[in-house]
Amino acid sequence: MPLLEIRNLVVEFDTAAGPFRALDGVDYTVDAGEVLAIVGESGSGKSVAMLAVMGLLPDTATITADRMAFEGRDLATLSPKDRRQVIGKDISMIFQEPIASLNPCFTVGFQIGEVLKTHTRLSGSERAARVIELLKAVGIPEPERRLSSFPHQMSGGQCQRVMIAMAIACSPKLLIADEPTTALDVTIQKQILDLLLKLQAESGMGLIMITHDMGVVAETADRVVVQYQGRQMEEADVLSLFESPKHPYTKALLSALPENATGDRLPTVGDFRALFETAPKEATA
Amino acid sequence: MLRFLVGRIGLLIPTFIGVTLVAFSFIRLLPGDPLDLLAGERGIDPERKAELLRQMGFDKPMWQQYLMYLGDILQGDLGTSFVSKKPVLTEFLTLFPATVELALCAILLAVLLGIPAGIFAAVKRGSFFDQSIMGTALVGYSMPIFWWGLLLIILFSGILQWTPVSGRISLIYFFPQDTGFMLIDSLRSGEKGAFASAVRHLILPSVVLATIPLAVIARQTRSAMLEVLGEDYVRTARAKGLSPLRVIGLHALRNALIPVITTIGLQVGVLLAGAILTETIFSWPGIGKWLVDSISRRDYFVVQGALLLIAAIVMIVNLIVDVLYGLVNPRIRHT
Structure with a gap:
């Protein structure tokens, strides 16, 4: 099938x-x-x-x-x-304009964690750990620090990595x-x-x-x-x-x-x- | 954030100086002499008038009067009313809670109805609901407050007799007004029916005062939401499998609120200006009515002081709005 x-x-x-x-x-x-x-x-x-x-x-x-x-x-x-x-x-999807595709009002950590909160039963601390793991997997340096970054504080390439992390969460x-x-x-x-x-x-x-x-x-x-x-x-x-x-x-x-x-x-x-x-x-x- | 705040506070100083200049010159540009008005039809002896003018400092050149006025303000002295002989600040503080109570109820009403109405209209764009909400908002925005207030009084107080015509509470209730806020004082008094009476007195003035801000907030929310709903990040939120409530109420609204907050802040000035009319229509004993009465009596110090204090309040509210704007919009906060 x-x-x-x-x-x-x-x-x-x-x-x-x-x-x-x-x-x-x-x-x-x-x-x-x-x-x-x-x-x-x-x-x-x-x-x-x-x-x-x-x-x-x-x-x-x-x-x-x-x-x-x-x-x-x-x-x-x-x-x-x-x-x-x-x-x-x-099924998940990533888009052409990574900076515009991330919500400017929320931190990267929140936006990735939100997917996990919606679709899994992970606790708050488990979600935070998983977000760090995902950011590492997509090659974002210093993921712990990046959790509290807003999209405008990151480059286009980094934003696309965040989008990918969100998509594969x-x-x-x-x-x-x-x-x-x-x-x-x-x-x-x-x-x-x-x-x-x-x-x-x-x-x-x-x-x-x-x-x-x-x-x-x-x-x-x-x-x-x-x-x-x-x-x-x-x-x-x-x-x-x-x-x-x-x-x-x-x-x-x-x-x-x-x-x-x-x-x-x-x-x-x-x-x-x-x-x-x-x-x-x-x-x- | 601290730099942002210091910068905003720094901007207040020249604005405040500008306001003192306007407040000082405005009342002096009006025809009519306060002493002649106070004396009434009997008139006043020219020698006595000259003596009084000298005592009040009105015989000095205008620039000297302005500098004396500035000096007094810096010492916290806004002068004394010609009529009541009470310090302007004391009178203001006595009447201010009544205006704040009314303005708060009005802005709460405008925000609690205006934002959901705007969101709903945007989500259902082009529908019957959208057109009805926006049509009503346009009517509300265009309506003269004075006429609208009288119309509501005729309908709800005159014909239906649901609400009282004027005042803050029924005359049968007597209790100490410690806070000056009738809703709080009536609750604290424990007198049966006092709170309900205060609420009934507040309904019509609040509705009248809230009408224009409500219309403006609803229209601004709708246009901001329409813009935001087409953004890529809203599509991303939907692609995450989030519920429509979360997509609209969190991802879209948070961004749409940025211009709406500015609008709400600007409405505070409109509310205080509207309070002058509303308080006059409903005999609401607040600073609006006090200011109108003082202008007609050429009570220089009261007009100067009231304008200055109202302007200071608007500036402080705008500062709070700027800070809120920074909190809601991280792009501002981090620049």
Whole structure:
């Protein structure tokens, strides 16, 4: 049984101009211990899909799916209360802007401890010890001192480490990382990716990496889903995708990598638009 | 935090000097002479008037009078009322508890109703409740206090006869007013029905005085909540599996309260200004009514003293608000 199984997921938003379909019948399957990358441009519906899984989309969103199951349990039919027992505990998520994602009014220790207080029966002192343990695990120096720090007193990289500590606090079975390195410096990006992979390997959890960076995909993923304008273009294991992409959009995406530049201009996906906009909906390796 | 506090207190000194200048010059800019007003229709002998002006120091140049006034303030002397012959500070301290009691009840009412109303309107944005709450708030904000007070008196005191028209307590109760706070004194007196009477007398003035602050706080809370509910950290809180009550009541509200606290602080000035009207409508024996009476009598020292003390109170409340702001917002505290 897959850890997460989603079939024909459709998300529509009510807008002033009428319903807008942000996601049009995508499928995902993630097994325990697997790293799935969802790749695509801005507006391809990568984050929307995972926010739908987490139940974090606004009320204006209508979500339908033939199947949206976590460990065989249908997430769509769970009551809000039951779903909250899964969210943050068994499935957790980290976001693109680590500083903005942490509450500026509460200390780091409080924010991590809150997850433990919500989902475990640990006592106050046990929680404090576990928070220190988590901060150590994500590589925050002097964790005891950092407990009482506020997000604005930390760097972006440290805040992302805190977000990761918060996400892994209850040893989740699935971690969703929504462009976790986009807002960070290049040197920090590598450290955060290495940390995520290390934690994933140690715990055996499933990891969904949402990114638009093909470099991140190559470095981290076992399998890749390529999306464009809310539709799934291609799904393949990482080697096949880079070696022999099937869908013209994937080929365009790979052709637009900076290393493929010729002359004095970087290629863009738009240069290849004519190739993929007439192509069939999906290609699977 | 200490540096923050010292900086804020340092700012109070020039403000206070500015207030003394305004208080001193304001009453002197009004037409009418206090001695002529005191003498009434009989008039006053010019020689006697000159003698009195000399005694009071009013024959000296304006700048000299101001310096003497400043010197007196520094010694804690705010002067003596022409009318009652009592020191201004003593009169103020006698009347002040009545105003504080009314203002506290009003601000409590405004905060306890305004914040939940604002939160509810923001969470149910665009709904019938949101539009009703915001529409009511707009009406409350736009309503002239004087008219609103009279309207409530006609309805609740005149037609329904649920509440008394004026005063702080029914005349049948006599007990020592040690604290000056009628609610506390009536409770301590042990007289049956005294506390209920004090509460009944407080309801209408509190509602009238709370109307504008309530509307402002509700609108500010709504807009602050709407802004905060769209923030990434609120999404993080929801992603942690926290209950909606905790997400809204703790993670969102704590951040939304930062501008709301500033608004509440600013409303203290509005309350004291509103107290002047409200106390006049309800014959509430507080500093608002005292100030209005003193202005009409050109009681220079009372007007100067009352303005100065009211301004000092507003400044102290604003200082407390600044400190609270720092406590609620760690980003301010640590800069």
